[in-house]
Amino acid sequence: MKMIIAIVQDQDTNRLIKSLTDHKFRVTKLATSGGFLKSGNTTIMIGTDEVRVQKALQIIKDSSQSREQLVAPVSPMGGNADSYVPYPVEVEVGGATVFVLPVDEFHQF
Amino acid sequence: MKMIIAIVQDQDTNRLIKSLTDHKFRVTKLATSGGFLKSGNTTIMIGTDEVRVQKALQIIKDSSQSREQLVAPVSPMGGNADSYVPYPVEVEVGGATVFVLPVDEFHQF
Amino acid sequence: MKMIIAIVQDQDTNRLIKSLTDHKFRVTKLATSGGFLKSGNTTIMIGTDEVRVQKALQIIKDSSQSREQLVAPVSPMGGNADSYVPYPVEVEVGGATVFVLPVDEFHQF
Ligand code: NI
Ligand code: NI
Ligand code: NI
Numbered sequence: 001m002k003m004i005i006a007i008v009q010d011q012d013t014n015r016l017i018k019s020l021t022d023h024k025f026r027v028t029k030l031a032t033s034g035g036f037l038k039s040g041n042t043t044i045m046i047g048t049d050e051v052r053v054q055k056a057l058q059i060i061k062d063s064s065q066s067r068e069q070l071v072a073p074v075s076p077m078g079g080n081a082d083s084y085v086p087y088p089v090e091v092e093v094g095g096a097t098v099f100v101l102p103v104d105e106f107h108q109f
Numbered sequence: 110m111k112m113i114i115a116i117v118q119d120q121d122t123n124r125l126i127k128s129l130t131d132h133k134f135r136v137t138k139l140a141t142s143g144g145f146l147k148s149g150n151t152t153i154m155i156g157t158d159e160v161r162v163q164k165a166l167q168i169i170k171d172s173s174q175s176r177e178q179l180v181a182p183v184s185p186m187g188g189n190a191d192s193y194v195p196y197p198v199e200v201e202v203g204g205a206t207v208f209v210l211p212v213d214e215f216h217q218f
Numbered sequence: 219m220k221m222i223i224a225i226v227q228d229q230d231t232n233r234l235i236k237s238l239t240d241h242k243f244r245v246t247k248l249a250t251s252g253g254f255l256k257s258g259n260t261t262i263m264i265g266t267d268e269v270r271v272q273k274a275l276q277i278i279k280d281s282s283q284s285r286e287q288l289v290a291p292v293s294p295m296g297g298n299a300d301s302y303v304p305y306p307v308e309v310e311v312g313g314a315t316v317f318v319l320p321v322d323e324f325h326q327f
Contacts (some may be wrong), residue, residue: 002322003208005221007246026206028152030139030248043246043263045152047208049237061327064159076236099221100323103211104111109170112223112317123317135315137225137261139248213220214318218279
């Protein structure tokens with residue numbers, strides 16, 4: 001048994017949890033914030049047999065991997081027109097930080 | 110030292126925490142949701158000496174074990190009378206998923 | 219790689235997280251309550267290389283260590299004047315409970 005702790009962006013959380021549960025992983029979502037990635041993170045815990053750890057990691061990678069996204073420009077409020085960029089820009093979104101922890105005992109009551 | 114992580118149903122949480130603290134266990138409650146059990150779960154962390162792990166597990170089992178409960182029927186809203194069952198039914202409630210994790214160092218400052 | 223889990227008082231959390239991030243530690247804050255210390259606790263997770271564990275522990279100790287604080291007396295509401303103390307009193311604040319957990323695998327996607 002292993003416990004996987006993954007910190008992912010809020011926007012990736014629902015898709016990730018759906019994909020994990022579709023593949024019969026059991027997931028618990030912890031409310032979290034800040035730090036490991038940019039703001040708006042969620043921490044999820046997955047308890048799984050050792051033989052399925054690599055599959056879980058693959059799903060996390062597929063659902064949350066850091067990637068570029070085109071973002072439409074927001075027109076500036078007030079006098080900040082100097083830094084205004086009038087076309088979509090690529091920003092990096094997503095990303096996951098993942099720990100696999102050893103488990104001494106696992107019980108279901 | 111071990112860290113016990115238990116995911117239990119919200120309805121069992123207060124009784125469980127009271128029983129653990131009555132037995133001098135130190136408990137931290139994490140806000141959680143979904144996944145390991147049906148909706149409405151709470152995750153609790155317990156830090157304890159190795160010799161008391163089995164006692165903690167026994168308390169978790171006694172407070173949260175899966176069991177049947179009689180539920181009074183809810184009368185159907187709208188036209189779903191076909192599936193209406195006019196007598197109490199047994200439903201399964203409770204249940205706990207528990208991980209015991211090894212701890213390398215423990216400090217109190 | 220190690221995972222440090224620290225339970226600290228709410229009032230110490232912001233200063234602690236600032237100090238940890240100033241020192242390039244990556245911190246995730248989990249919403250928590252009660253138990254290990256008096257009410258109003260926060261649990262934080264820190265993932266770090268083994269060689270920096272002692273530095274993280276030092277920062278946690280410096281930011282959250284249990285200490286005495288002078289508190290101005292609150293004048294009693296209603297008839298409880300017998301127990302009213304008309305000068306500042308020392309109360310114990312702060313304190314941290316810290317676990318260092320082994321990590322089998324660490325990934326960033
Ligand atoms: Ni698949
Ligand atoms: Ni007892
Ligand atoms: Ni410094």
